[in-house]
Amino acid sequence: MVFESTPPEISIPQSLSSTRPLIVGPPSPSLPYPIRLQGPVMRGFGRGGKDLGCPTANLPDDAVDGMLLDGVKNSKNSTDRVPEGKDGVGTGVYYGYARVYPPESAGSEAEASRFKEEDKVVLPMVMSLGWNPFYKNERLTAEIHILHSFASDFYGYQMKALVLGYIRPELDYTTREGLIQDINTDKRVALNCLDRPGYSVFAGDEFFDSIPTA
Template identity: 45%
Template sequence: MTTTRPLIVGPEEPISPYPIKLKGEVVQGFGRGSKELGIPTANLSEDAIKTLCHDVNTGIYFGWAQINNNNNDNDNKDNKDNEYRVYPMVMSLGWNPYYKNEKRSAEVHIIHKFSEDFYGAELRVIVLGYVRPEKDYSSLDALIKDINLDISVALNSLDRTSYNTYKDDDFFLSDKS
């Protein structure tokens, strides 16, 4: 059976509890995101997850994200070019039923190809909407397909003026701050 999913989600502008703003350190996950899925994720620290979980259900969310690398290696051209950039993101909050995790995690996939990891960096996220609940899958392929669809849904949903404007929110650091 093929189920179709909407390619755009949420009302014309974010409504309560959104926007949800969180920041935290990028911590090590199980490392499966890059290796098994080809979809790297930045795992948020426990403290950041605590702020989030009071307000929202587990599931997949979309919004904007920024990485602020304190140990910025200024000789690294990629770091320099990406400083202060705000990227679209999809975030999975929950237990990863496919992998049967025993600990809840918040994993952010930033929709951009980075040349290196950023463990220890500060991650700032503005969550603007909900995409779907977490699911179990009969194959890794099915999980990867659904995540790729989540990415399209996030990009379509952010491409509306009232969502796009959060890219310039004061919560994100800028070269003016």
């Protein structure tokens, strides 16, 4: 099913990018996908939720180094790179699935009250990989927005992500409003792409079965 209207819990405003396709990529993942990432959730710049209405969970640098094309990490001038290849990917916006794993203390009453069972399952995600030129980042980051409403943050928790496809290149926006419009379109595109049988099957991938070690 393709979401022709606003998907549940995600507000999609009228966008300047309304002419963008709402489904991208082949019917099922092809090389270099799927790409498997894991690591502890790091504290980022604190602007995703505050400025953009899109809170993100950041992975440490060493968790994403292996997925990058040669030269991407040390060059901000990567917009002309191919978005994907057999040996890695460049900067851009991607879609896939993610799962957050609370520590063993999540069994306590206090932890259970803020991190519920529905927070622990495999969920759709959008990942921005790059320099975020609108904010003039000084280092490359992998910022994952899980399409789910968590009651609280989960810094330090282990997370796994399965990157399955590419949405668009990284862009330098002239206004924050334009960036927000494209982010909302990215969410819609991700949900539509993951709804295809060739992608939805990865929500049950065995990669998510084991708890990552710290």
